[in-house]
Amino acid sequence: MSTAEIRRRFTAHFATNQTIGEHTVVPSASLLLDDPNLLFVNAGMVPFKPYFLGQETPPFTRATSVQKCIRTPDIEEVGKTTRHGTFFEMCGNFSFGDYFKEGAITLAWELVTKSIADGGFGFDESVLYPSVLDGDDEAVAIWRKVTGLPDDRIVRLPPKENYWSMGVPGPGGPCSEILVDRGGAYGKDRDWDAGDRYMEIWNLVFMQDELSAVRSKSDFDIAGQLPQKNIDTGMGLERVAYLLQGKGNMYETDVVFPVIEKAETLTGKRYGASYDDDVRFRVVADHIRSSLMLISDGVTPGNEGRGYVLRRLMRRAIRNMRLLGYEDPAMPELLPVSRDKMGETYTELHHEWDRIKRVADAEEEAFRKTLQAGTQIFDLAAGQVKESGATTFPGDQAFQLHDTYGFPIDLTLEMASEAGLEVDEQGFRSLMAEQRERAKADARAKKGQHADLSVYRDILDTNGPTDWQAYFTLETESKPIALLREGKAVPTLANGEIGELVLDRTPFYAESGGQSADAGIIEFDGGRLEVVDVQRPVKGLVVHQVRVVDGEFEPSRPVHAQVDKEWRLGARQAHSGTHVVHAALREVLGPTALQSGSFNRPGYLRLDFGWTKALTPGQVHEIEEVSNNALRADLPVSWQYMTLQEAKDWGAIALFGETYDDSKVRVVEIGGPWSRELCGGTHVEHSSQVGTIVVTGESSVGSGNRRIEAFTGLEGFCYLARERDLVGDLTDLLKTQPGDLVSRVGDLVERLKSTEKELERVRTAQLLASAGAIADAASDIDGTAVVAHRASGVGGGDLRTLAIDIRSRLGQAPGAADRPVVVVLLGDAGGKVSLVAATNDAARARGVRAGELIRSLGPVVGGKGGGKDDFAQGGGSDTSRIDEALGLVPGLVHGAAGA
Incomplete structure (x- = not known):
């Protein structure tokens, strides 16, 4: 039975049920919901949570849905087991104060056991085991009544397994699961913890308790009964699919396995031939699908939050294709395969394909550059390990490659093996664990519980x-x-x-x-x-x-x-201006430039949109011009109410991650179809009332996201007036005309640069002119020419240049062949101390090393430093102790040479 057919049968069973009652079919919500506790929708009940928490009144008493979900806590286990996947679909039915335990059990058992010919799933009753919370005698009695199963087929499990809560005070209740016995090949008889033997396919939550405290999954306080009992169930679509399709796991189902087949063709490897390769194939298949669905719902790769999760999924997929031997771009080959299968249900994947492809291709290109840079860094570090005679690549360097440069640990392991090195995996894992604990602690500190509403x-x-x-x-x-x-x-x-x-x-x-x-x-x-x-x-x-x-x-x-009338007028201008800029953006860049967020207040707007590169000045100017032409055209602004589906059919644009009332939404038009968006804001009556739109900036707000900012109305005119006054002041100051201002300022900048270069040349010449006198004043310490000099007003690169020049002069002096030379200079420019030390080969042969000198002198002047044996530098903050530090140089040279 195809996955699509399983999905259809599930919703049809509830939508047309006459025994308990017809259910409202609720379309899947976006993976992104406005919930401070969740990055993504991770369970089928999440969109209904406001109803269960009593924050909103549900518009129906019975509902059913097939909800898109993402879970990533166990991302490292993906592909290794049959139970871990990042994207999945949860089939559920929900009752809000309507039917309860008996109704939920009856509905589930009927669908699972009904013959395929009669529209059910056709599971043999002999392999099914209901589970209940140990002590829930009511549920046991209902299962006996509904199914006729003997007592030993109804499994009693502890609260850890069969009690549900959201992990915070609020609703909770016992659960009842339907388990499928997959046979002795998957584990021991009646070993309920085996995991793969008795596979849970459906969880029925009997939401009846009000929890006052939740300390863990099995440790909580029940304050009393909920005023209204609810039902929340979840049937894993992927699990049912691979069981009904006779497959070994979710990766081999009809909607996922085609990606593996394509990967086989690309890599020349065969699925089923090697455990390690099989894991890689499964990671690729899972992550490609998850990435596709996340990008479709408006997520773009980034370095934090949702964007970081997407980036990690995509890069793990690309990396595993590389480990399978495929080094060409993988996304253009694999994403279309997943699109074609998932697009049978989620048709928006086809409509949004151009945008999805652009985001995915840009991220893969960026990661390929990361791999190139990371490889160079790895090669350098590995070379240093080999030079030292060691055979283990340090865990902290592996962690730095992973954390700072995004270089995958698997790739580090592979390259280390090729270089004849092992990797300190324990050290790497330890640092990763520390990072995760810091992240968890930070999340716990930031994560608020559900506000008491x-x-x-x-x-x-x-x-x-x-x-x-x-x-x-x-x-x-x-x-x-x-x-x-x-x-x-x-x-x-x-x-x-x-x-x-x-x-x-x-x-x-x-x-x-x-x-x-x-x-x-x-x-x-x-x-x-x-x-x-x-x-x-x-x-x-x-x-x-x-x-x-x-x-x-x-x-x-x-x-x-x-x-406040003026406040509202400014707000209306800004909000309508946001719609105008969005429409202009799409006209200039194309329909894939979709808004991903916005903010407007009187006189100001900002609009975030998915785009992978900076706009050119010409594009920004064109967007501003198109926007103001729309204002000049005095386009009518109107709004009307319709159903969400009608709005979509009409071509109205909805903001990613926003939730809308399925029964009624407000669609705002500016100039008819030119700008047609779902919006609940306040607007002007005609576009000309916006006044003006002055774009003030275009910038990046994360990988794959750009932001346009603009002033509207009177604030826009005021901004232009300030610009006019600034231009006037500059033209008066420079004695030129506005049209010549840019070239005039450009000439001044070039002259300034030329003058600065000449001053630098003169200053360097003067500095080097003093090198001879300083070299002539060198002391002789045990046959070593030593310069310990205070260079007042000199610091940074100048001090370095001077030290190298003095070392060269002393080494080339008549009769100075093979003479050891040590130069130590301390400068005091800008109230800070700069230290440099330089030695030649002969001095180093005697044991005098520049790095050791700086490490010894740095603390004296309140600082530190170091470097190589031939040259080192450092800094300090105590200029009053420069002479004291210089006085230590002869002793340090004598001690090093003596040693």
Whole structure:
């Protein structure tokens, strides 16, 4: 049975079920959701989490979905076992206060055991073992009733295996799993921990408990029962697929194995011939698919967060292709294979292909350059190891190659072996473990638990949603319904205090969609409140953060809420300007230049977009010109509501990672199809009302992401006025015309550079002229010519030049053949001490080494340094001890030569 057919049968089973009730089929959400605790959606229930947490009211009581997921904690195990993969699809059915244990068990058992001819999966009941939480007698009784299985076929497992929570206070509950016995070849009878013998294919979570503390998966406190019992289930699509297709693991299914087959063709290797190569083939197949799906959902490779995960996946795939013997670009060959298979379900992969290909090709090219640079660094380090007579490549250098240069450890191992070296893997792993612990500690420090939104939820449940009037008016007569401070209800706010105010009706725009919140005032009898911020902590509820600027506020008083008109006008100009710049960007660069983020406030906008190289000045100018032509054309701005699918069919652009209401979305048009985007922000009525768009910058915000910044409206005119005044001041200062300003300044810069070069030449000549006198003053220490000199006002490169020149002069003096020479100079330029030491071959033969001299003298002047035997340098901060340090030189030379 194909994976697509398994997916279809799953949703059809729930969508048309008449026994328990029809379920709403919910399309897969993006892999990127706005959740501070998650980089990616990692389970099928994640998009429904606000409903389970009570943050939002679900629009349905029963639902089913097949959700895209990414998990990467065990990325190093991918390919080594049948249980680890990064991208997977989770089939689930969900009940929100509707059916519970018996309904969930009935639905799952029916689908799993129903014959293939009747639309089921056709598993033989003799290989199925339900598991329950040990002590959940209710679940045991239901399994017996529904399945007719004997007691010894129902497995009791501890909380570690069969109790579910999100790892934080909130909902939890016992689980029940359906296990498939794969036979004695995979492990011992009734060894439930064997993993591969009894394969879990479906987990049913009976969400019934309110947890007050969660210390571990099996250690938690139950505060009581949830007011509403829910069902959350997850069936692994890949596991069911490889079981029904008679394959050994998820990598051999119909949607993944074609990538392995293509890799076989490219590399000339055969899957199944070698364990090591098989692991590499499986890593390639898994990571190619994961990379494809992440790029499709808007992720671009980078050095942190989601971008780093994608980069790591792509580079591991490229690296493993190299280890299989294929060194040409792999992404152009493998990604299309995965696209064709996954695109049967996720058609957007075909629509977004040009952008996906551009991102992938650019990352592979960058990694190939990294490999080239890393190879040079490795060769140098390996050469030094061999010169020292050692046979082990240090773990810290392997870690530096991996951490700093992105050089894979497997490649280091391979190259070390070719060079006849071993790698200190234990040292490398230790440093990697330390880095992971630091990262985990940092994540724990930054990771916040789910904010306690119950107080807002209670307000919403009691009073209903806020009557939000931001699209229609700038002022309303309103009634306060809640006053909070630090999350708790308070009776009053005194003058100067800050709190949160909820009104029954408001004209204020709450921050969302990249648009900053409105500013304004709320007046009451006897005083005023300044609106500092406006947010929506739960869907449907608008909360104002306010500061009392006059009087004392009591929520029993009616209020007059008024948005700052100028603030709103500027915000509307900036938000519409963002849409205009996005459309202009796509017109200039092509349809693959898609917005990946934005922010706008009155007079200012920034727009991030996926692109792999800097824009040329000509492209930036053209984007600005297209934008302002759109303003001059006075394009109509309009908006309308429709379903999400209708919006997609209409060609509306949705922002990556954003979530939208499936039942109703708002589509904003500027000039008809020229700019058509899903957006909940405030906008002008005609494009000309934006005033102007002045692009002020284009920059990188990470690999594969660029940012355009611009001023709009009056702020744009003010920016241009400042530029005009600056040009005027410069033309007056330089006595030239504006059109000649660039060439005039260019001439001045060239003259300045020429003068600086001449000054440098004269200064160097003067410096070297003093070398003769300094060399003539050399002392004789045990037959060694020694210079220990303070070079006042000289430092850095000049001091180095002087030392080398003096050493050369002393070595070439009449009768000085083979004479040992030691030169030590200390400079005091800029209040800092510079130290240099130089020796010739004869001095080194006597045991005098420049590096040792600097290491001895550096601490005397409050610094340090070092270098090679022939030349070394250092620095210090205590100029008062220069003479003291120089006085030590003869003794150091004598001691070294004597030794």
